[in-house]
Amino acid sequence: MDMTSQLTAAAERLFDRHGYMATGMDRLTEAAGMSSRTLYKHAGSKAALMARVLTERHRRFMARIDVRTIDALFAALEDWVRVEGSRGCLFLRSRAETGGDTPEIAEAVALHKEAFHRRVSEVVAMDRGREDLALAEQVLVLVEGATHAAVYRGADAVSAARAAAAVLLERARA
Amino acid sequence: MDMTSQLTAAAERLFDRHGYMATGMDRLTEAAGMSSRTLYKHAGSKAALMARVLTERHRRFMARIDVRTIDALFAALEDWVRVEGSRGCLFLRSRAETGGDTPEIAEAVALHKEAFHRRVSEVVAMDRGREDLALAEQVLVLVEGATHAAVYRGADAVSAARAAAAVLLERARA
DNA sequence: CGCAATGTAAAACGAACGTTTTACATTGCA
DNA sequence: TGCAATGTAAAACGTTCGTTTTACATTGCG
Numbered sequence: 001m002d003m004t005s006q007l008t009a010a011a012e013r014l015f016d017r018h019g020y021m022a023t024g025m026d027r028l029t030e031a032a033g034m035s036s037r038t039l040y041k042h043a044g045s046k047a048a049l050m051a052r053v054l055t056e057r058h059r060r061f062m063a064r065i066d067v068r069t070i071d072a073l074f075a076a077l078e079d080w081v082r083v084e085g086s087r088g089c090l091f092l093r094s095r096a097e098t099g100g101d102t103p104e105i106a107e108a109v110a111l112h113k114e115a116f117h118r119r120v121s122e123v124v125a126m127d128r129g130r131e132d133l134a135l136a137e138q139v140l141v142l143v144e145g146a147t148h149a150a151v152y153r154g155a156d157a158v159s160a161a162r163a164a165a166a167v168l169l170e171r172a173r174a
Numbered sequence: 175m176d177m178t179s180q181l182t183a184a185a186e187r188l189f190d191r192h193g194y195m196a197t198g199m200d201r202l203t204e205a206a207g208m209s210s211r212t213l214y215k216h217a218g219s220k221a222a223l224m225a226r227v228l229t230e231r232h233r234r235f236m237a238r239i240d241v242r243t244i245d246a247l248f249a250a251l252e253d254w255v256r257v258e259g260s261r262g263c264l265f266l267r268s269r270a271e272t273g274g275d276t277p278e279i280a281e282a283v284a285l286h287k288e289a290f291h292r293r294v295s296e297v298v299a300m301d302r303g304r305e306d307l308a309l310a311e312q313v314l315v316l317v318e319g320a321t322h323a324a325v326y327r328g329a330d331a332v333s334a335a336r337a338a339a340a341v342l343l344e345r346a347r348a
Numbered sequence: 349c350g351c352a353a354t355g356t357a358a359a360a361c362g363a364a365c366g367t368t369t370t371a372c373a374t375t376g377c378a
Numbered sequence: 379t380g381c382a383a384t385g386t387a388a389a390a391c392g393t394t395c396g397t398t399t400t401a402c403a404t405t406g407c408g
Binding site: 210 | 354355356357358
């Protein structure tokens with residue numbers, strides 16, 4: 001693994017577990033196993049590193065929810081939570097931590113949430129047989145809710161969201 | 175207004191808008207309109223101040239969702255979002271920012287989320303006519319989802335959650 | 349009256365922050 | 379063979395952090 005992805009992976013782990021602001025560069029260099037000089041050559045700055053982490057996470061998450069049905073969407077979310085744990089949405093968290101004042105971060109978050117909303121709408125449209133923006137908004141709320149409720153309610157939150165989505169889909173079809 | 179509540183109110187605003195870690199004590203003293211000596215006499219420490227903010231917010235939020243039906247719960251949430259804006263759940267955010275490593279904060283968050291879960295279960299039980307823990311978990315996910323989706327989807331997220339909850343309740347009754 | 353309480357203004361504390369620099373070792377390729 | 383690239387280790391940069399301290403003003407009450 002090259003140094004850049006090694007750094008990005010270590011940074012994602014630390015930022016996710018301890019927060020962006022609470023993670024110092026010394027902990028980053030130690031976890032990434034490289035000198036601060038090398039770190040800055042690859043990352044540019046702490047904010048740029050966070051932006052890179054978000055972009056990378058975006059790719060990984062979107063690949064995971066490349067599905068065709070609403071139920072598969074929640075199954076994918078269950079997998080994600082099992083593998084990555086649940087500490088809330090890293091995109092919303094990083095924006096909140098910086099108050100939206102860090103352009104590189106705010107932009108990465110905006111791009112992700114737009115793409116996420118689009119993907120949910122597509123999945124709902126495929127499953128429902130036609131475009132249904134109202135149902136899509138409900139499913140988006142359920143995914144977001146499962147993500148954040150899982151922080152303190154555990155995996156039950158995701159299965160509850162999954163069951164709720166099934167009811168809403170059935171009702172929309174009737 | 176006495177100095178303690180003046181400080182707490184100013185701190186809540188700054189922590190909510192810019193994040194806990196990103197808000198320095200100088201900004202706090204300036205916004206609260208008091209010297210740092212007075213601030214520390216009333217707050218003890220930054221972490222204790224955050225804990226007090228959370229306890230105060232907990233009281234205000236729980237008073238707002240003192241309702242008897244699921245629909246009223248979401249109506250209250252709509253009010254809350256209109257008045258306070260939507261920057262995500264301050265409890266989850268403060269825990270995430272500190273990585274759960276600040277006991278005073280982690281405890282305030284845990285107390286709030288337990289009480290919140292209990293309240294939702296009670297409201298669902300009243301509305302449904304009997305205890306229904308599965309429906310309660312779904313409604314909790316919807317509230318949490320509305321709170322966080324509203325950050326980037328606006329008030330529509332809350333109305334979507336409200337409509338979804340109505341469908342789930344109707345279905346549970348059938 | 350006098351003192352205890354409560355406040356302000358501002359300097360100072362050591363520690364930690366993100367970042368840059370200095371000095372040097374290793375490596376791969378022309 | 380030699381140089382450019384890439385890495386390490388560690389000190390230093392100036393700034394900002396949360397917190398404490400010093401010195402002084404105001405006020406309310408026994």
